[in-house]
Amino acid sequence: MLPRRTRHWAVTLQWMTWVTMLALVILIPYSLFDPAALVAQAHDSISKAPGDWTTGSSAIALLIGASLLQLAVTLLILWHMSRLFGCYAKGEALSLPAARHIRGIGIWTLVRALMAVLHTPFVSLVLSIDAPEGQRSLSVAIDSHLVALSLVGGMMLMIGMVIAQAVAIARENESFV
Amino acid sequence: MQIVVRLDVMLARRKMRSRELAAEVGITEQNISLLKSGKVKGIRFETLARICEVLDCQPGDLLEALPEDAV
Numbered sequence: 001m002l003p004r005r006t007r008h009w010a011v012t013l014q015w016m017t018w019v020t021m022l023a024l025v026i027l028i029p030y031s032l033f034d035p036a037a038l039v040a041q042a043h044d045s046i047s048k049a050p051g052d053w054t055t056g057s058s059a060i061a062l063l064i065g066a067s068l069l070q071l072a073v074t075l076l077i078l079w080h081m082s083r084l085f086g087c088y089a090k091g092e093a094l095s096l097p098a099a100r101h102i103r104g105i106g107i108w109t110l111v112r113a114l115m116a117v118l119h120t121p122f123v124s125l126v127l128s129i130d131a132p133e134g135q136r137s138l139s140v141a142i143d144s145h146l147v148a149l150s151l152v153g154g155m156m157l158m159i160g161m162v163i164a165q166a167v168a169i170a171r172e173n174e175s176f177v
Numbered sequence: 178m179q180i181v182v183r184l185d186v187m188l189a190r191r192k193m194r195s196r197e198l199a200a201e202v203g204i205t206e207q208n209i210s211l212l213k214s215g216k217v218k219g220i221r222f223e224t225l226a227r228i229c230e231v232l233d234c235q236p237g238d239l240l241e242a243l244p245e246d247a248v
Contacts, residue, residue: 176218177208
């Protein structure tokens with residue numbers, strides 16, 4: 001059983017995670033209602049001026065779809081976090097559900113990092129797809145933030161797997177007298 | 178083959194109760210009960226040695242290997 005103070009912290013963090021999820025669900029779709037801002041942000045993300053390419057409605061729909069997909073993955077990470085804090089709030093430190101949620105955080109963080117890597121080529125392709133031949137573009141960008149995010153995801157995945165092993169060992173030891 | 182625990186027989190021979198054995202070995206009465214009923218995956222050498230010491234017997238007096246169909 002975890003100490004009371006740790007469990008209190010877990011409850012606080014679980015609430016913070018829920019609030020963050022709620023804020024994301026409300027704010028991000030709201031920002032998607034402004035296609036001009038979305039297109040400007042997309043141009044900005046690939047270091048292009050908004051007037052460089054004309055953006056059709058299908059391109060805007062694809063950009064909205066990509067943003068919603070990123071939101072969904074972020075929400076999945078936060079959901080696993082809230083469930084993990086829930087486990088800790090109940091005092092379950094070394095349990096299979098906790099290990100599963102840590103693994104979930106790791107897997108979805110890796111997916112989120114991969115999506116961030118693919119974001120730049122996708123945005124450049126979507127924005128320039130209607131441009132005349134010779135002016136279409138495919139950009140690729142990797143920054144240290146993405147590498148760090150991938151490493152954090154990989155580390156969480158490993159910790160989850162190791163905790164699952166530790167739980168299995170602890171259970172085996174419990175059945176020995 | 179299956180390992181059958183004969184602790185109850187040894188306890189009867191020594192006229193000792195599970196509670197006394199548990200206290201002398203230093204494990205819970207519940208674990209002694211689980212051991213007697215064979216509902217454990219294994220026994221630590223340390224526990225086995227202490228039980229043998231208390232009951233003045235050999236591990237072979239407590240454990241018996243029997244074919245599956247003989248149980």
